[in-house]
Amino acid sequence: MKKGIIQQSLSGFYDVLSDNELYRTRGRGNFRQKKIKPMVGDQVEFDGQNRHEGYLLKVLPRKNALTRPPIANVDVAIVVTAVREPIFSTNLLDRQLVALEAQKIKAIIYFTKTDLLNQAEYDAINVIVKGYQEAGYAVIMSHDPFEKQSLVALRKLISNQIGVVMGQTGAGKSTLLNHLVPSLALPTGVISQALQRGKHTTRKVSLLNIDNSLIADTPGFSSYETFDMTNEQLPLYFPEMAEIGKNCRFRGCLHLKEPNCAVKEAVANGTIMESRYNNYSQFHDLIVAQKPNYKK
Ligand SMILES: Nc1nc2c(ncn2[C@@H]2O[C@H](COP(=O)(O)OP(=O)(O)OP(=O)(O)O)[C@@H](O)[C@H]2O)c(=O)[nH]1
Numbered sequence: 001m002k003k004g005i006i007q008q009s010l011s012g013f014y015d016v017l018s019d020n021e022l023y024r025t026r027g028r029g030n031f032r033q034k035k036i037k038p039m040v041g042d043q044v045e046f047d048g049q050n051r052h053e054g055y056l057l058k059v060l061p062r063k064n065a066l067t068r069p070p071i072a073n074v075d076v077a078i079v080v081t082a083v084r085e086p087i088f089s090t091n092l093l094d095r096q097l098v099a100l101e102a103q104k105i106k107a108i109i110y111f112t113k114t115d116l117l118n119q120a121e122y123d124a125i126n127v128i129v130k131g132y133q134e135a136g137y138a139v140i141m142s143h144d145p146f147e148k149q150s151l152v153a154l155r156k157l158i159s160n161q162i163g164v165v166m167g168q169t170g171a172g173k174s175t176l177l178n179h180l181v182p183s184l185a186l187p188t189g190v191i192s193q194a195l196q197r198g199k200h201t202t203r204k205v206s207l208l209n210i211d212n213s214l215i216a217d218t219p220g221f222s223s224y225e226t227f228d229m230t231n232e233q234l235p236l237y238f239p240e241m242a243e244i245g246k247n248c249r250f251r252g253c254l255h256l257k258e259p260n261c262a263v264k265e266a267v268a269n270g271t272i273m274e275s276r277y278n279n280y281s282q283f284h285d286l287i288v289a290q291k292p293n294y295k296k
C-alpha cells in the first residue's frame with residue numbers, strides 16, 4: 001500500500017502522485033456504493049506499480065473541498081481576474097472570495113489584461129485594489145500583468161503549498177502559469193470578440209509542479225452560482241464585515257435592516273467598500289431564496 005495525492009482524474013481513472021512518480025489507478029468498486037467520489041487534491045491510499053493500473057483503496061479525510069473548480073485540500077487560491085475581456089465584475093470576484101472563505105482557503109487576487117487599460121482606467125481599478133487590500137486580501141496588479149516583480153510576489157505567496165488557479169474563462173489562468181513556468185507550455189485560448197469571453201481552453205483540473213508547490217490549472221467558468229452556506233454564515237465570509245460587525249448592537253446582526261449596525265456605518269463612511277456590501281446583500285437574498293435551503 002502506498003500513499004499519494006490525486007493529480008488528475010480522467011474518465012474513471014485517477015492519476016496519483018507519490019514520491020515524484022505518477023500511478024494510474026481506478027476507484028475500488030465499493031466507492032460507488034459508499035458514494036465516495038475521489039477528487040483532485042485528495043490524499044489517498046492505493047495499490048499500484050509503475051506502468052500498471054492500480055487501485056485506489058481509500059480516500060483520506062479532506063480538510064476542505066471546493067465544488068467549483070472541483071478540488072480538495074487546497075491551501076491557497078489564485079483568483080485570476082481580468083480587468084477587461086472578459087468584463088471585470090466585483091460581483092463575480094466576491095462570489096469566488098466567499099466560496100474560498102467558507103473553505104478557509106487563502107485568496108490571492110491576480111489582475112490580468114491591465115496592459116489593455118489607459119492610465120485613467122488603470123487608476124480606477126487601483127482604487128478597487130486598495131479596497132480589497134484593506135479588506136485583508138493579497139492583490140497583485142501592475143501595468144505589465146506578468147512582469148517579473150509580480151511573478152516573484154506570487155511565487156512567495158504560494159510557496160510550499162497546494163494551490164488552485166481559478167477564474168472566468170479567458171481570464172488568463174493558463175497564461176499566468178506559463179509565465180511562472182514557461183516549460184509547462186499550457187495551451188491558451190482566444191477571446192471571442194462577439195461574446196467578450198474565453199472559449200474554455202482548459203478542460204480538466206490537474207495539479208502541476210511549480211517550484212516547491214503543487215498548483216492546479218482549472219477550467220474557467222462564465223458565471224459562478226455556488227453558495228453552499230446559510231445566510232447567517234454569509235457575513236462571516238466577508239472578513240472586513242466579520243471584524244467590524246463585532247461592534248454591531250445585535251449579535252448575529254445580518255447588517256441589513258437592524259438598527260445600530262456597525263457595518264452599515266462603515267459602508268456609509270467608506271471604511272467598507274460599497275460594492276462589497278451591495279454584493280453581500282444580493283448574495284444574502286439569493287441564499288434565502290435558494291430551495292431547498294442549504295443547512296449545515
Ligand atoms: N493582452 C493580454 N492578453 C492576455 C492576458 N492574459 C491572457 N491573455 C490572453 O487571453 C486569452 C485567454 O487566456 P488563457 O490563459 O487561455 O485563459 P484561461 O483563463 O486559461 O481560459 P480557460 O482555459 O478557458 O478557462 C489568450 O489569448 C491570452 O493570450 C493579459 O494579461 N493581457
Ligand SMILES: [Zn+2]
Binds near residue numbers: 253258
Ligand atoms: Zn450589523
